[in-house]
Structures are given as C-alpha cells and as structure tokens.
Amino acid sequence: MKKSKEKQSVPPAQERDFKTLFYRKLTETHLFYEVGKIIASELEPTELIQKIVATIAKTINFEDASVYVVKKDLTGLEPVLFNNPLLQAKMTEAIYFDNGAPGSIAASGEPLFLDDAALFDSFLHHPDEQKKYGSYLGIPLKNENRIIGVMGFSHSKPSAFRVEDFDLLRTLSHLISAGLEKAELFRKTLELSRVDELTGMLNYRVLLEKLDEEVRRKLRTGREFSFIMIDIDDFKRINDRYGHLEGSRLIAQMGPLLKAACRTGSTDTCFRYGGEEFSILLAETDIEEALPVAERVRKSVEEYPFTVKVAHPQEKVTVSLGVATMDVDSMKPVSELIHEADTALYQSKSLGKNRVTCYCNTLTMPGVRADQSPAGSDHTPRPQST
Numbered sequence: 191m192k193k194s195k196e197k198q199s200v201p202p203a204q205e206r207d208f209k210t211l212f213y214r215k216l217t218e219t220h221l222f223y224e225v226g227k228i229i230a231s232e233l234e235p236t237e238l239i240q241k242i243v244a245t246i247a248k249t250i251n252f253e254d255a256s257v258y259v260v261k262k263d264l265t266g267l268e269p270v271l272f273n274n275p276l277l278q279a280k281m282t283e284a285i286y287f288d289n290g291a292p293g294s295i296a297a298s299g300e301p302l303f304l305d306d307a308a309l310f311d312s313f314l315h316h317p318d319e320q321k322k323y324g325s326y327l328g329i330p331l332k333n334e335n336r337i338i339g340v341m342g343f344s345h346s347k348p349s350a351f352r353v354e355d356f357d358l359l360r361t362l363s364h365l366i367s368a369g370l371e372k373a374e375l376f377r378k379t380l381e382l383s384r385v386d387e388l389t390g391m392l393n394y395r396v397l398l399e400k401l402d403e404e405v406r407r408k409l410r411t412g413r414e415f416s417f418i419m420i421d422i423d424d425f426k427r428i429n430d431r432y433g434h435l436e437g438s439r440l441i442a443q444m445g446p447l448l449k450a451a452c453r454t455g456s457t458d459t460c461f462r463y464g465g466e467e468f469s470i471l472l473a474e475t476d477i478e479e480a481l482p483v484a485e486r487v488r489k490s491v492e493e494y495p496f497t498v499k500v501a502h503p504q505e506k507v508t509v510s511l512g513v514a515t516m517d518v519d520s521m522k523p524v525s526e527l528i529h530e531a532d533t534a535l536y537q538s539k540s541l542g543k544n545r546v547t548c549y550c551n552t553l554t555m556p557g558v559r560a561d562q563s564p565a566g567s568d569h570t571p572r573p574q575s576t
C-alpha cells in the first residue's frame with residue numbers, strides 16, 4: 191500500500207500577505223519604469239518634475255505636493271512645482287535654508303517623515319500656507335556632491351503615509367535627481383548655444399530668429415519695429431594699447447550696461463552681433479521712439495566707469511549707433527533692415543563717432559555710390575569672431 195502524500199496548504203492570512211507584497215512590488219517596479227521613461231524622454235526640468243509628481247500620485251496617496259531646486263548662488267530654494275492652486279502665485283518666491291520643511295531638509299540633507307504635521311513648528315510647503323494638519327513626507331534630491339532640490343508630499347489625515355511609501359520615495363529620489371541633473375544640463379547646453387558666453391547676451395543666430403518673428407508680428411498687428419546697430423569706437427586701439435584681456439573685459443561689461451539702458455519692462459532685446467558690435471531689437475517701436483533709446487545707450491556708455499577708464503583716466507570709451515525701422519508698408523527682407531542700420535552706423539563713424547544716426551535713403555556704405563541699389567543682394571554683415 192502506497193503512502194499518500196499530504197498536500198501542504200498555505201494559511202489564508204499568509205497567502206493574503208504574499209499577494210499584498212507581490213502587488214506592492216509590482217506597483218513599485220512599474221513606478222520606477224514610468225519615472226525612467228519620463229526621464230529618458232523629457233528634457234525640460236519643469237515639465238520633467240510635473241510628470242514625475244503626477245506618476246507618483248498613482249502609487250502614493252497625497253493631496254499636496256511641492257518641489258524646490260537649490261538656487262544657482264546656493265543661498266536658498268526656488269519653487270518648481272506647487273500642485274495646490276492657492277500657492278501658484280508664489281512660484282517666484284524663494285525660501286532660505288532652514289526655513290520650513292523644505293529648508294530643513296535641504297540644510298540637513300536628510301528626509302523628513304511626519305505622522306502628525308501639527309507637531310511641526312513651521313510650514314510644510316510655503317510660508318503663506320495655512321497651518322497644516324495631517325502627515326508629511328519630504329525627501330532631498332542629491333547628487334554625489336550636494337543637495338540639488340527637495341520634494342515634499344502631504345495629506346490632511348495623520349498617519350496617511352506608510353513606512354513603505356517613505357522607503358519608496360527615498361529609493362526613487364536617486365533616479366529623480368539624476369533625471370533633473372540631465373534636464374538641467376541639457377537646458378544649460380541649449381542656453382549656451384543661444385547666449386554669448388562673454389557678455390551674457392543673445393547671439394547672432396537668435397537675432398535672426400527674433401527678426402523673423404518680428405516680421406511675422408508686423409504682418410499680424412500692423413505695428414512697425416526698429417533695429418539699432420552699435421559699435422565700440424576705436425576698439426582696436428584699446429586692444430592694441432592695453433591688451434586683449436582688457437578688450438575682453440570691455441566687451442563683457444557692455445552686456446549688462448546695454449540691457450540696463452533699454453526700456454524697463456518693454457520688449458527691447460539686446461544681442462551681441464559679433465566682435466565689438468552689438469544690436470538691439472525694439473518690438474512695435476517706430477523711429478521717433480527708437481531714437482531716444484539709442485541716445486540713452488550712447489550716453490550710458492559714454493558715462494560708464496569701465497575698468498579701462500578707471501585704470502587709465504585719460505581713456506575714453508564711446509559707441510557709434512545706427513537706427514533703422516521696418517515701416518508698416520515695407521516688405522524688405524531683414525537682411526536689408528540690418529544693412530540700413532549698419533549704413534547709419536558707419537555714417538556716425540564718419541561724422542566723428544560717439545553719435546546716433548537714423549537711416550535715410552541718401553545714406554550709403556563707404557565705397558558704394560548713391561545710385562547703387564541694395565535690392566537683390568544679401569547685405570547682411572558677417573558677425574566677427576570673438
């Protein structure tokens with residue numbers, strides 16, 4: 191007679207525990223997969239964070255969330271996301287380290303788990319929020335060297351979060367940190383391709399894009415716009431006399447100076463055209479409005495205490511400017527507008543420098559006869575190398 195093998199059975203309670211554990215691990219694995227997919231496809235930091243927080247919401251039950259990143263000067267935190275509509279207007283307000291839950295996490299580099307947020311003596315997401323009750327989870331976002339940001343989640347009920355939620359966020363934070371750094375690096379790379387490194391101004395390529403945009407806006411709105419070309423007077427002499435380092439300092443100081451001389455709150459945009467040449471695009475601006483801006487720029491440069499002037503008080507730094515306008519009825523290409531401003535600029539040079547000239551049809555470039563038409567030719571001056 192054969193012995194019958196007794197079938198071993200799993201107690202129902204233990205079977206339920208296994209199912210719960212399996213489901214949780216499957217959910218966590220899917221969360222990591224979704225976050226990884228977002229990081230691989232999204233290159234804009236704010237969009238990246240928004241999508242990651244929305245994905246986390248499918249796994250962890252929270253009501254409010256906030257994400258901060260460390261400021262470039264490392265003096266505090268600036269918000270990237272508030273999902274509370276009441277805090278949306280506070281997106282421009284930074285907070286300091288040790289200030290509230292985000293500042294405390296950033297200062298210590300350690301996560302924060304509050305079962306009862308009422309016992310916490312400061313704010314959870316923003317200083318202007320109402321006193322919070324319930325629970326809170328906050329995690330630092332770190333790279334190998336420092337804190338780069340903070341993520342915080344809250345719920346109106348005490349003990350709403352589990353220890354498993356806390357552990358999951360801590361593990362996930364390393365992946366989010368890497369994704370945020372990748373997106374920030376891409377943003378900086380893109381910015382460098384559009385911004386002149388020495389002056390911090392937009393470069394020639396962006397100028398051409400903006401001019402095309404302005405032409406399209408003129409066709410829609412019927413508003414003319416103006417363009418100013420600027421050239422540092424006797425820059426070669428300054429370079430030859432004091433060296434290229436002093437020349438580079440002079441060009442670098444022109445960036446913030448020109449931006450400050452433009453109209454506050456307007457759509458004036460400054461560019462480094464190339465070498466010692468700069469330009470300003472004045473959207474929806476006619477010639478009568480553009481000339482005072484050009485004169486203000488000229489005067490600001492003339493009076494500014496450049497380092498070369500401080501070191502050599504006898505030295506003068508001035509600019510010559512040319513102004514041209516795209517009239518409402520004009521259909522000329524942007525290359526011709528640039529040529530007109532450049533022609534007016536050279537007229538300023540020929541009249542003694544340190545002055546503003548407005549383009550008119552009687553002006554010509556040096557060596558060009560007045561009866562030679564610019565039509566049909568590409569008159570866009572080539573940007574000089576730095």
